[in-house]
Amino acid sequence: MQSNATLEYDYSLAKKFTYLTILFGVLGMLIGTLIAAQLAFPELNYLLGEYGTFSRLRPIHTNTVIFGFTVSGVFATWFYVGQRVLKVSMAESKFLMFIGNLQFWIYFVGALLATVSLFFGFSTAKEYAEYEWPFDVVIVLVWVLWGISIMGLIGIRREKALYISVWYYLACFLGVAMLYLFNNMAIPTYFATEGLGNVLHSVSMYSGTNDALVQWWYGHNAVAFAFTVPIIAMSYYFLPKESGQAIYSYKLSLLSFWGLMFVYLWAGSHHLLWSTVPDWMQTMGSAFSIVLILPSWGSAINMLLTMKGEWNQLTDNPLIKFMVLASTFYMLSTIEGPIQAIKSVNAIAHFTDWIPGHVHDGVLGWVAFMIMASIFHMAPRMFKRELYSKKLMEQQFWIQTTAVVLYFTSMWIAGITQGMMWRAVDEYGNLMYSFIDTVTVLHPYYTIRAVAGVLYVTGFIMFAYNIFKTMTAGKVLTQEPQFRTPMA
Amino acid sequence: MDIRELQGYASFFMTIFLVIMLYGYIIHLYRSEKKGERDYEKYGKIALDDEVTSTPVEDKPASQRDYKEENK
């Protein structure tokens, strides 16, 4: 095919998925901000008739940020990192290029249609698994194509050893495949009843407590295999590469990997504490959640120690700032989660705003920061241009950091207040507050969260603008930078 | 003993088993480095020296390389 003299990495797929990451990021976060504002100002529910209500928009927010934004980011970085650590170019295989492009187009069109279907109210009503069965089929297809890409690239690699990031991408692939298939098992009612009801409608194969268990085994491990594992893969590549420092301890990275794989799968029942699932299972969920601190902090500390002796980079390279903050937020949310999984704490925390507070210090501080940092690192290599503006990056960093802090602190206060008020009783054992009392008290915190949303989206749009200007107006680079990303 | 109790015990013993495996893995990692059989830390370089023309940290065995030569 090509001679080695002119062989270069092919970034066309990484670029395409980068565009989608930005597109779905803007869309998902705008909707997130809208629903945050709706919780503070209910009149905003009536902007678009049935299409603009909180209940319609919430699943669009969660699915767009998970399956649109995050998963595109995972694909974009895989098609970049995969080639580099395996030392083989996509351009060396026409077949893999074809599969990759097929994956891109099916994914793009499928994701758009799936989003539209949620707008129209087609939903299985299972959290993060709301897409109806035809979209599940498309998702499975996309996933299989991605699997072929991964295995294919590994098959033609030059570097025999699989770098730790590849292990994590593989875990993401296998984990999500298994979880998604099991949880989304459903019977399309139209075909089962010979033509009754809507073609898109389906009924889950599980019911009652079993349904809840499978759902939260899935739900929690979606956090593990979509929000954690591939993001660690990114950190283990981009942080060493950007800083020019090898991972602090490769052995620790291997150990944390197996620890994470082993422990995560058992922790899901912490979503069902005090419910009808067997007691031992609840206790197991709590216990494993606490043990989960170890592999999580193992990875996070490894990332921070990678900067050992090079902390000066934190002050003069905003990209390092993004990544170090991401690792720090990873530590925060992986200590917070286990605390919430303690049964007595969960009795207060469950069903309150502390839970979305916890979710978002993880996803805004860790997941989205790491994805944006990865794109900042890849952009000059993909477009052969310097990053457009360092100043804009710095501003974005501070705006978004402020946003994350406002989001989770307001939700901590709101959640704990809510939990305490719900359970407060007077001297005769009567409940002291009615539901509306809590709503009134929480109003200011909901407003703060909406402001946090506006700030975070503003930062994200600054990011999108910076990347757009990098592509179109950044100073042209004659040589690919080795470590530190050049920026104007 | 009903099925739920059985599941409980199965989960407990599996946990013990996997804990032993995991600790065994740590010992394995450190021991094989001490004996000089492997050097795990060198793999960290894969991320730093990752040009398509860079020398692999661990080369593929010749039998597997044939495929690529044919495709040139």
Ligand code: HEM
């Ligand atoms: C501008 C940024 C964002 C804002 C303002 C925002 C706002 C919200 C709101 C208001 C909810 C509903 C909470 C409730 O029902 O009480 C929510 C849920 C959720 N969001 Fe976001 N969000 C943002 C970004 C993100 C991102 C980037 C991700 C993931 C990458 C994400 C993942 C989730 C998840 C998983 C839930 C469900 C949480 C649960 O069930 O407890 N969000 N978000």
